[in-house]
Amino acid sequence: MSTTKQTTDDLRTNVLEFALGENRYCVDIGYIAEIVDTADLTAVPNTADHVEGVMDLRGETTKIVNLRKIFGEDDGETLGSRIIVFKRKQDSKERIGWLADEVNQVREIQLQEVDTSVEGDGIAGVIRRDDDFVLWINPTDVRV
Structure with a gap:
């Protein structure tokens, strides 16, 4: 009987890369339910500033969050044209979508490519891409 030792060098995952303004981000695709175009959003009074509103997504109310505001990159004018909709947590009835440009x-990616020494709310690490960086977001750590 042989045993195979799996090292960090062997660990891989798939991530979805997306843009917010000039910055590039990624999130593990295991969290994602679907990607849709931005439709008409209904504003909800007295919600947090980063909540742009809600939309009807196949009969379900989905809260739409502006990551630019969460990450302090809001230019005050631009709403993303795409929405990354996340799978619902088992203990939650809330469905959430993130606006992306x-x-x-x-x-x-290989997990060894991820530099986890960079700390920030919701940021799980940084991946170097050519002459640029992609910030890896852990959606369970982003306060929405």
């Missing part, structure tokens, strides 16, 4: 692609 652009959804780029799904990429496979």
Whole structure:
């Protein structure tokens, strides 16, 4: 009987890369239910500033969150054209979508590529891409 030892070098995952303004972000695709175009949003009074409103997504009310405001990148004018809708947590009835300017692609990454020394609310790490960086977001750590 042989045993295979799996090292960090072998661990891979798929992430969805997306843009908010000039910055690129990614999130593990295991959290994502679907990606939809931004439709008419209904504003909800007395909600947090980063909540842009709600929308009807196949008969379900979905709260739409502006990550630009959460991450302090809000230019006050632009709403993203795409919405990344997340799978519902087992203990939650709330369905959430994040506004994104652009959804780029799904990429496979090796976990050893992720620099976890960078700390920030919701930021799980940083991945170097050519001459740029992609910030890896852990959606369970983002306060929405």
